Amino acid sequence: xxxxxxxxxxxxxxxxxxxxxxxxxxxxxxxxxxxxxxxxxxxxxxxxxxxxxxxxxxxxxxxxxxxxxxxxxxxxxxxxxxxxxxxxxxxxxxxxxxxxxxxxxxxxxxxxxxxxxxxxxxxxxxxxxxxxxxxxxxxxxxxxxxxxxxxxxxxxxxxxxxxxxxxxxxxxxxxxxxxxxxxxxxxxxxxxxxxxxxxxxxxxxxxxxxxxxxxxxxxxxxxxxxxxxxx
Amino acid sequence: xxxxxxxxxxxxxxxxxxxxxxxxxxxxxxxxxxxxxxxxxxxxxxxxxxxxxxxxxxxxxxxxxxxxxxxxxxxxxxxxxxxxxxxxxxxxxxxxxxxxxxxxxxxxxxxxxxxxxxxxxxxxxxxxxxxxxxxxxxxxxxxxxxxxxxxxxxxxxxxxxxxxxxxxxxxxxxxxxxxxxxxxxxxxxxxxxxxxxxxxxxxxxxxxxxxxxxxxxxxxxxxxxxxxxxxxxxxxxxxxxxxxxxxxxxxxxxxxxxxxxxxxxxxx
Numbered sequence: 001x002x003x004x005x006x007x008x009x010x011x012x013x014x015x016x017x018x019x020x021x022x023x024x025x026x027x028x029x030x031x032x033x034x035x036x037x038x039x040x041x042x043x044x045x046x047x048x049x050x051x052x053x054x055x056x057x058x059x060x061x062x063x064x065x066x067x068x069x070x071x072x073x074x075x076x077x078x079x080x081x082x083x084x085x086x087x088x089x090x091x092x093x094x095x096x097x098x099x100x101x102x103x104x105x106x107x108x109x110x111x112x113x114x115x116x117x118x119x120x121x122x123x124x125x126x127x128x129x130x131x132x133x134x135x136x137x138x139x140x141x142x143x144x145x146x147x148x149x150x151x152x153x154x155x156x157x158x159x160x161x162x163x164x165x166x167x168x169x170x171x172x173x174x175x176x177x178x179x180x181x182x183x184x185x186x187x188x189x190x191x192x193x194x195x196x197x198x199x200x201x202x203x204x205x206x207x208x209x210x211x212x213x214x215x216x217x218x219x220x221x222x223x224x225x226x227x228x229x230x231x
Numbered sequence: 232x233x234x235x236x237x238x239x240x241x242x243x244x245x246x247x248x249x250x251x252x253x254x255x256x257x258x259x260x261x262x263x264x265x266x267x268x269x270x271x272x273x274x275x276x277x278x279x280x281x282x283x284x285x286x287x288x289x290x291x292x293x294x295x296x297x298x299x300x301x302x303x304x305x306x307x308x309x310x311x312x313x314x315x316x317x318x319x320x321x322x323x324x325x326x327x328x329x330x331x332x333x334x335x336x337x338x339x340x341x342x343x344x345x346x347x348x349x350x351x352x353x354x355x356x357x358x359x360x361x362x363x364x365x366x367x368x369x370x371x372x373x374x375x376x377x378x379x380x381x382x383x384x385x386x387x388x389x390x391x392x393x394x395x396x397x398x399x400x401x402x403x404x405x406x407x408x409x410x411x412x413x414x415x416x417x418x419x420x421x422x423x424x425x426x427x428x429x430x431x432x433x434x435x436x437x438x439x440x441x442x443x444x445x446x447x448x449x450x451x452x453x454x455x456x457x458x459x460x461x462x463x464x465x466x467x468x469x470x471x472x473x474x475x476x477x478x479x480x481x482x483x484x485x486x487x488x489x490x491x492x493x494x495x496x497x498x499x
Binding site for chain 2: 033034047048049050053168170171174175177178179180181182184185186188189190192193194208209211212215216219220223224226227228
């Protein structure tokens with residue numbers, strides 16, 4: 001077992017920040033769940049965990065790439081992870097929008113606000129009767145990009161902290177995914193599975209997710225930093 | 232709680248399933264470890280795979296109990312969470328306690344699960360009465376599945392061997408995803424108002440066998456061709472049996488199964 005000293009506390013702190021970033025990031029990602037898959041609700045048509053894990057994994061790959069080049073530069077590693085996750089989530093939303101617009105034939109529109117907070121376009125006239133929005137409108141797209149940034153940065157921060165402790169990329173990556181998934185699921189329980197982005201009224205539930213993710217990451221993080229690399 | 236996913240009554244008691252899942256999982260791992268050590272071969276790795284199937288059945292039952300309340304995020308989320316908790320707990324147990332690691336890992340995973348249940352019910356206010364107990368079962372199931380499939384690949388319970396055989400080779404990714412899918416897929420595929428417990432659990436046996444088969448492929452290189460092929464053959468036999476059984480139960484539960492033949496000429 002590795003010793004528990006001041007450096008370890010710093011790593012636990014980094015893991016907690018990472019976990020909180022993941023939990024908060026999930027609230028920004030427009031997830032519509034099954035209704036969105038049928039173009040009857042705003043957001044990408046899949047579950048929070050799939051989107052979060054997808055962008056988190058891409059973030060880890062890009063963070064790992066940066067770590068192999070600059071192993072000591074935390075800022076670069078975290079930024080690289082964030083950019084990877086942002087690319088992943090942006091591509092998902094963009095291609096999703098293509099199929100909503102060109103295949104299903106619906107305009108991307110938000111069901112939660114009357115005017116898009118960014119473009120100021122009116123929303124209600126474009127919502128098909130009986131649905132609560134379609135696709136990924138501009139405000140959700142921007143929100144999703146912020147979510148990818150936070151999720152990717154959080155995931156790579158956890159990865160960076162664990163790599164410094166055990167030095168095994170496979171172990172660190174999967175612990176990062178483990179901590180990532182737990183936080184993403186807790187956060188998605190908080191929004192009951194679907195959210196449009198930061199303009200959604202459910203976004204106000206964020207403090208509860210922060211509390212839960214803090215406690216969960218603290219406990220799991222303490223166990224994770226005690227695992228040595230087999231030296 | 233957006234969608235109540237349904238779920239019929241339970242014919243098999245959850246306590247019994249938890250007992251068989253935890254007991255069978257841990258027993259399988261240790262039997263594989265001891266017999267492999269005594270004989271100096273890798274032929275008994277398949278016993279750990281059988282333990283993994285027992286734990287998968289227990290996990291699938293826990294999933295169906297909690298998802299019947301409609302957790303709003305889809306069934307996969309809770310299966311991934313089980314593996315997330317299970318992975319950290321399992322590796323922690325192995326790293327600090329060596330051969331006794333699996334037991335400690337499973338206990339810690341149950342602790343994680345209980346904590347997550349409290350957070351979900353008290354802080355997030357999901358108000359699902361079974362949440363704490365189900366997440367405890369799921370944490371244990373996740374940890375046992377990860378450990379058992381790792382023992383199939385490494386052949387014995389030893390942290391350094393597992394690091395070399397499972398983590399460095401990258402098989403940890405397969406163990407993680409195959410285990411998560413094995414636990415979450417049975418209820419995800421069967422959910423609805425006409426869901427029956429035996430059909431879900433029989434599908435869990437078949438998905439667990441697929442996980443065991445995947446671990447068997449991994450063990451071809453690490454424990455040797457003999458042990459690996461034996462694990463794969465047993466897994467394939469269990470999968471075939473369970474899948475035919477599942478198909479029979481599907482026909483039992485469906486309104487009617489009729490052969491319509493091919494489309495007639497010009498039917499398109």
